[in-house]
Amino acid sequence: MHVSQxxxxxxxxxxxxxxxxxxxxxxxxxxxxxxxxxxxxxGNRLVLDFSKVDYISSVGLRVLMLAGKEIREQxxxxxxxxxxxxxxxxxxxxxxxxxxxxxxxxxxxxxxVSPTALAAYDSAHGT
Amino acid sequence: xxxxxxxxxxxCTTAGIGREDCLKVLLxxxxxxxxxxxxGYCEExxxxxxxxxxPRDTGxxxxxxxxAPPHNPxxxxxxxxxxxxxxxxxxxxxxxxxxxxxxxxASYSREGERNCIRLTFATSPSD
Numbered sequence: 480m481h482v483s484q485x486x487x488x489x490x491x492x493x494x495x496x497x498x499x500x501x502x503x504x505x506x507x508x509x510x511x512x513x514x515x516x517x518x519x520x521x522g523n524r525l526v527l528d529f530s531k532v533d534y535i536s537s538v539g540l541r542v543l544m545l546a547g548k549e550i551r552e553q554x555x556x557x558x559x560x561x562x563x564x565x566x567x568x569x570x571x572x573x574x575x576x577x578x579x580x581x582x583x584x585x586x587x588x589x590x591x592v593s594p595t596a597l598a599a600y601d602s603a604h605g606t
Numbered sequence: 607x608x609x610x611x612x613x614x615x616x617x618c619t620t621a622g623i624g625r626e627d628c629l630k631v632l633l634x635x636x637x638x639x640x641x642x643x644x645x646g647y648c649e650e651x652x653x654x655x656x657x658x659x660x661p662r663d664t665g666x667x668x669x670x671x672x673x674a675p676p677h678n679p680x681x682x683x684x685x686x687x688x689x690x691x692x693x694x695x696x697x698x699x700x701x702x703x704x705x706x707x708x709x710x711x712a713s714y715s716r717e718g719e720r721n722c723i724r725l726t727f728a729t730s731p732s733d
Contacts, residue, residue, distance in 0.1 A: 500636055502607060534629045536636050537701040565629045572707040573700055 482510035487603065490596035491518075492585055494528040499539035507539060511546040515553070523555030524596065526588045527579075530561035540573055547579060560588040610639060613657065621661045627729050630708045631668060637701035638670050638679075638723060646674025646721070656720070665710070665728040671720045678714040679723070680706070 480497030491514055495507050514525060527543075535543075550557045558580040562570060570576045582588035586606070589597040600606075614635055618628035639655060647653040656671040679702055706712055711726040 498632075500607075500633075501640055534633050536633055536640075537704060538640070540700060565626050565633075568630075568708075569633070569704060572704055 480506055482506055484510070484514075485603075487589065487597075487599040488593060488595035490524040490526060490589060490593045492526045492528050492589075494531060496531040498533050499535040499542075501536060501538050504536075504539045504542050508542045508546075511542065515546065515549055518550075518553065518555060523550065523553060524592050525550060525555065525557045526585055526592060527557065527559045528561055528585050529559055529563065529566055530585070532563060532566055534565050535569055537573075540569070540575060543575070544578065556592060558582060558588050558592060560585045607636065607639060610635060610655070610657065617657075617659045621659050621666060623661075623666065623729060627727065631727070634668070634705050634708055634725065635670065637705055641679060641701065642672040642674055646672055646677060665726065668709075668725045668727065670723045670725070671717075673720055676716050677721055678716075680712055680714050 480495060480499060480503035483494045483496065485492045485494070493510055493514065495510070497503060499507055514523075518525075547557050559570075560582045561584050562581055567576075567581075570579075570581065580588075580591070582591065586597070586600060586604075589600050611632060614632050615628060617623075618631060623631070635657065642655055643649060643653075654673060656669075658669040660667040660669065705725070708727075709725040710728050713724045715722045715724070
């Protein structure tokens with residue numbers, strides 16, 4: 480599992496790729512920690528693109544929960560996009576879908592999160 | 607866990623279990639194994655576990671065993687309070703919640719020197 484990132488305007492899109500399990504959760508945590516450390520108080524927006532995540536275990540959910548708490552305490556926002564079927568089911572079982580706003584795609588998430596980011600995304604993707 | 611993951615994926619393929627159901631089994635086995643190593647074997651991950659699949663007409667049975675001291679993980683399981691968000695739930699209960707929700711049925715028995723967990727799954731028709 481690794482985490483790629485793209486910035487669109489004032490919003491960062493983090494894309495974990497693979498399985499978020501016991502052996503890989505640290506990589507997701509590193510990506511989130513780096514974002515939290517570098518983000519400005521009150522001005523940070525993050526979209527977690529889960530389109531390439533097969534599943535997430537309870538250890539990974541805990542990392543997400545703590546990161547979300549920290550980001551919100553800084554006055555920022557974090558949303559989740561493009562959950563795959565098994566991950567969506569895990570989110571619903573654990574009710575993480577109530578903790579994080581979930582969107583069908585990154586573009587849909589950016590529509591809600593930031594018009595500036597949406598414009599940058601559309602420009603980059605030719606939409 | 608790598609060896610276990612490979613075994614589970616091979617067993618799912620052999621038993622004709624689809625990808626999404628296989629991912630759920632992998633998640634459950636990881637949660638069980640993490641519980642075994644952390645609590646049963648006190649971080650000694652070289653101690654053995656036993657995993658077996660028993661395909662049935664409409665699903666399959668997963669049998670998971672370890673040789674840790676007697677412990678029924680479902681004995682202390684409490685369904686999540688639907689009025690309380692996951693962020694306020696005990697962390698240790700999340701893995702159990704996933705197991706209980708993803709499997710159709712779950713039971714525990716102590717057989718000789720082993721903890722035996724028996725999980726029943728219904729395979730997805732479309733998977």
